[in-house]
Amino acid sequence: MNEPLVEALSSHACLVSVIGEHAGEGMDKIFERKKDDIGRIGKTFWVIRSPKANPAQVQEMCKNGTAYVIFVDPATKGGARPAVTNNHVSCFSIDRKEWCPLPDGISPVTGKIDSLTSALVLDMLTVVPTKEMLVLDLWSYADFQYQSMPLKLIQGCSTICAFRKDMTHHEDRLKSRIRNVIAIGKLADPYGVWVK
Numbered sequence: 378m379n380e381p382l383v384e385a386l387s388s389h390a391c392l393v394s395v396i397g398e399h400a401g402e403g404m405d406k407i408f409e410r411k412k413d414d415i416g417r418i419g420k421t422f423w424v425i426r427s428p429k430a431n432p433a434q435v436q437e438m439c440k441n442g443t444a445y446v447i448f449v450d451p452a453t454k455g456g457a458r459p460a461v462t463n464n465h466v467s468c469f470s471i472d473r474k475e476w477c478p479l480p481d482g483i484s485p486v487t488g489k490i491d492s493l494t495s496a497l498v499l500d501m502l503t504v505v506p507t508k509e510m511l512v513l514d515l516w517s518y519a520d521f522q523y524q525s526m527p528l529k530l531i532q533g534c535s536t537i538c539a540f541r542k543d544m545t546h547h548e549d550r551l552k553s554r555i556r557n558v559i560a561i562g563k564l565a566d567p568y569g570v571w572v573k
Contacts, residue, residue: 381503382511385445385561390438390521392430392446392497393513393528394536396559408560410484412502418480420565422496424466424488424572429520429537432471432495435569438521438538444564446497446536449513449556464490469570476573486572496572497536500565511558516545527551 385391396404414421423446438444466486468476479486488494505511520526521538527550528537544550 379503381445381501381563382505382558382561384443385447385563386511386513386558388443388445389541390441390444391518391539391541392435392438392444392536392564393515393518393530393539394425394430394446394448395451395530395556396448396535397451404559408502408504411499412504414483415500415502418482420480420498420500421483421502422466422469422479422486422570422572423499423562424486424494424496425536426489426491426493426495427534427536428493429522429534430495430497430569431493432567432569432571434522434538435495435497435564436471436567439564439566439568444568446499446562446564447513447558448560448562449558452530452551452553452556463487466490466494466496466572469496469572471567471570473571490573494572496570497562498565498568498570499562501563502560503562504560505558513556513558514554515551515556516554517541517543519544
């Protein structure tokens with residue numbers, strides 16, 4: 378297993394994100410485009426809409442060192458509804474006060490853009506080869522914001538800041554605990570941003 382995968386799966390805190398197709402573009406194509414961004418300009422932006430991973434939470438989590446996002450399959454086939462909205466992001470902000478244009482040369486950053494929309498800033502993206510069959514045990518993590526609570530990945534909240542903690546015996550833990558890991562991304566300063 379390569380070093381970023383080992384580091385991501387052993388880090389004390391990370392983001393867990395359930396992923397699926399986006400506006401008719403398959404995951405392989407999306408990953409290829411985002412990796413090209415990183416190779417060309419050093420980073421890419423990954424749009425999310427989740428109250429459990431807003432920019433303030435992501436920035437707080439990243440204060441303690443290197444942090445990763447672990448992209449996983451949904452619990453059931455078709456569990457991640459394909460995104461259909463393809464609005465283009467033109468600028469980003471760390472705090473919603475000062476706005477900056479997206480970097481020159483970045484590929485389209487798209488999604489459903491509203492007051493809940495933000496983006497993760499990544500400077501590394503590694504796709505897990507199918508033959509490696511890497512899995513993540515969700516019972517090994519708690520909610521970063523409420524560390525006595527297990528992870529709750531649901532539609533509308535499919536990306537969550539997580540903290541390594543054994544939740545095996547928590548009565549509210551998810552029923553489906555094992556997820557296939559599709560890819561790993563490393564978060565880069567400023568880690569999480571608002572977009573419009």
